[in-house]
Structures are given as C-alpha cells and as structure tokens.
Amino acid sequence: MRCPSRSPATPPGRRCWAATSWLFNAIVAASFLSVVEGIGLAATIGIFLVVCVASLFISLAYVPETRQVELEDIEKDVLAGKALRRLGA
Incomplete structure (x- = not known):
C-alpha cells in the first residue's frame, strides 16, 4: 500500500x-x-x-513495539529472521 505523499517534512508512517x-x-x-x-x-x-476492544487485543498481540529502536537494528533483526513480534525487544 502506498500512502499519500504531500509534504516531505511529514514522515511516511504518520501519513499512513x-x-x-x-x-x-x-x-x-x-x-x-x-x-x-x-x-x-x-x-x-x-x-x-x-470492534475497538478486538482491535486493541490484536494490536497488543501482533504489532511490535519499536519505540526508540533504530531503523538499522530493526532491519538487522528482520534479515536475521527474528520473529516480527520481537523486533523492538
């Protein structure tokens, strides 16, 4: 999925x-x-x-926490085959 790109100052994740x-x-x-x-x-x-409660539990179960993790570290973990849920750990 390609997200809208209007302003180069806004990160793509935020636009998505x-x-x-x-x-x-x-x-x-x-x-x-x-x-x-x-x-x-x-x-x-x-x-x-x-629907909201279900989406909360799905997010907690499947979306990795990557706050304060460098992009390079995430890429290294993905390429090493680390489980997606454990990317930020």
Missing part, C-alpha cells in the same frame, strides 16, 4: 496513520445513523465497542 484514521472515521460516519435505525443505539455502540 492519518490516511487510515480518516478512512475509518469516514466509514463510521457514513454507517452510524443507518445502523442505529436498523438495530438501535445500544446495539450499535456495543458493536463499535467490540
């Missing part, structure tokens, strides 16, 4: 995050009222709650 955030916010905004009319407010909020 912003594009993804806008996309999912648009999906929620476009579908919210229709879903509320179809199944009610409480059930709609419940569905969104379940």
